[in-house]
Structure formats: C-alpha cells, structure tokens
Amino acid sequence: MRDAAYGGPGAMAPPEGLLASAKFSEVFVWVKNLRKMRAFYHETLGLPIAYENERFVELRTGGVPIALHSGRKAVGRSKPHWFLEFVVRDLDATIRMLRARGVTCERVREEPFGRISSFVDPEGNVIGLEESSR
Structure with a gap:
C-alpha cells in the first residue's frame, strides 16, 4: 500500500527536493x-x-564514509546492486598503484565527461574510478 500522503487520488505531491537538504551520511556495504x-x-x-568494532568498519574518504558491516545480510538481492565511484586526479597513476597492489582494473574508457575505469573488491562489488574532463 502506498503512503497516503503521496500516493492515492487527490494526494499531495512530495515536496520538491524532499531530501535535497538532508546530509548523505555514509554508504553501507554488507559484507560476508x-x-x-x-x-x-x-x-x-x-x-x-x-x-x-567486531562487526563494523567505517572508512574515511574525501567525501561520504564507507561503512563495512557484517552484522546482517544484504536485503533483496543476491548480487551486488550498488556502485561506488571515486573521482581521481590522475587515472593512469591510480591504476598503476592499484595494479602494484594486486588489483585488476578494467581498460580505461573515454567518455564525454572524462576517463573511467573500474575494479572489483574481494566480494565482487564494482568500484569505479573517474578522471573528470570538466
């Protein structure tokens, strides 16, 4: 059943920018x-x-923290269904450093907004890298 405030006939529309001023606090990654x-x-x-602690690790990034959590199972899907992306200044240098640490990166692709690549973490979650052309 839909929320009556935003769902049925004659219901009011959601406020514009409902979460626009809310702080996005962190990304949770459920891990095995x-x-x-x-x-x-x-x-x-x-x-x-x-x-x-024994079930949780919060990692700092240049933006929103990443929280690794082993306390419960991911809801709804058996395969990864999210995508993390880091914007880097020098994509080639970042890929060289990752490869030196044993990480396999996808080939670099040119896009209208910049250059991108990706790799996977040990549980198969895709992590993107972007060097913006803007």
Missing part, C-alpha cells in the same frame, strides 16, 4: 568476510579507518 574486506579497503586501497 569483514576481515578480508577491511584489509582490501584499508590496506590495499589506503582508506583510513575512522571507527571499527
């Missing part, structure tokens, strides 16, 4: 093997740890 994923994101990718 926290130790392995912590090592990949912290040691391989170099993301600093802001906080951790």
